[in-house]
Amino acid sequence: DAGITQSPRHKVTETGTPVTLRCHQTENHRYMYWYRQDPGHGLRLIHYSYGVKDTDKGEVSDGYSVSRSKTEDFLLTLESATSSQTSVYFCAISWGSGYTFGSGTRLTVV
Amino acid sequence: AQTVTQSQPEMSVQEAETVTLSCTYDTSESDYYLFWYKQPPSRQMILVIRQEAYKQQNATENRFSVNFQKAAKSFSLKISDSQLGDAAMYFCAYLQGAQKLVFGQGTRLTINP
Numbered sequence: 001d002a003g004i005t006q007s008p009r010h011k012v013t014e015t016g017t018p019v020t021l022r023c024h025q026t027e028n029h030r031y032m033y034w035y036r037q038d039p040g041h042g043l044r045l046i047h048y049s050y051g052v053k054d055t056d057k058g059e060v061s062d063g064y065s066v067s068r069s070k071t072e073d074f075l076l077t078l079e080s081a082t083s084s085q086t087s088v089y090f091c092a093i094s095w096g097s098g099y100t101f102g103s104g105t106r107l108t109v110v
Numbered sequence: 111a112q113t114v115t116q117s118q119p120e121m122s123v124q125e126a127e128t129v130t131l132s133c134t135y136d137t138s139e140s141d142y143y144l145f146w147y148k149q150p151p152s153r154q155m156i157l158v159i160r161q162e163a164y165k166q167q168n169a170t171e172n173r174f175s176v177n178f179q180k181a182a183k184s185f186s187l188k189i190s191d192s193q194l195g196d197a198a199m200y201f202c203a204y205l206q207g208a209q210k211l212v213f214g215q216g217t218r219l220t221i222n223p
Contacts, residue, residue, distance in 0.1 A: 031209045033210070033211075035213075040119075040215055040216075041215060042114075042116075042201055042213035042214050042215045042216050043201065043211075043213040044213070045210055045211070045212075048209075048210060050209075058210070088153065090155065092155075092211075094209045094211075097143045097160070097162075097205055099145075099157070099205075099211060101154070101155035103152075103153060103154055104153045104154075106153075
């Protein structure tokens with residue numbers, strides 16, 4: 001969607017390797033989020049940020065870390081990828097009651 | 111913690127007919143927002159409709175309308191005159207404090223021609 005981009009769109013990685021997903025916004029919004037989507041679970045919140053260097057855990061944060069050194073960028077890192085982290089990852093930004101999602105990253109851990 | 115439940119993993123409807131997708135939620139808050147999102151095979155999350163809890167009037171957007179029952183904590187989506195392009199996953203979501211969206215499990219809607 002306009003104003004928010006995720007990279008990469010697809011990635012295959014091996015178990016035990018580190019992986020970083022990037023979310024970039026051009027809207028200057030304060031709040032940014034990382035969700036994962038799995039069948040039967042909908043989207044679940046991993047981590048979110050409410051400002052530069054201000055982050056907090058979501059529902060499924062184990063195995064993930066995040067960083068936000070600039071307003072426009074929010075990075076999600078899997079320090080040592082596992083097969084259970086195979087999923088589709090969505091970044092989102094919000095303002096008031098509005099939300100915009102990125103187009104998602106399909107990550108496969110083999 | 112707030113939870114959102116969609117009890118229908120799959121639904122199907124004939125083209126041009128009407129279908130209703132169910133959603134219930136649990137919260138102790140009085141002010142909140144509820145949403146329905148559509149996710150086609152492209153994976154994009156598309157906002158279908160939004161409801162503010164303090165408004166008693168049900169939201170409508172063209173062929174899409176909701177039945178918001180605050181006391182029952184129910185928020186169903188009605189799609190009228192179903193079209194092939196309506197086929198998608200539909201997610202109900204609740205916006206809680208600190209701007210965090212909580213999603214239901216999703217309902218896959220199939221439109222039969």
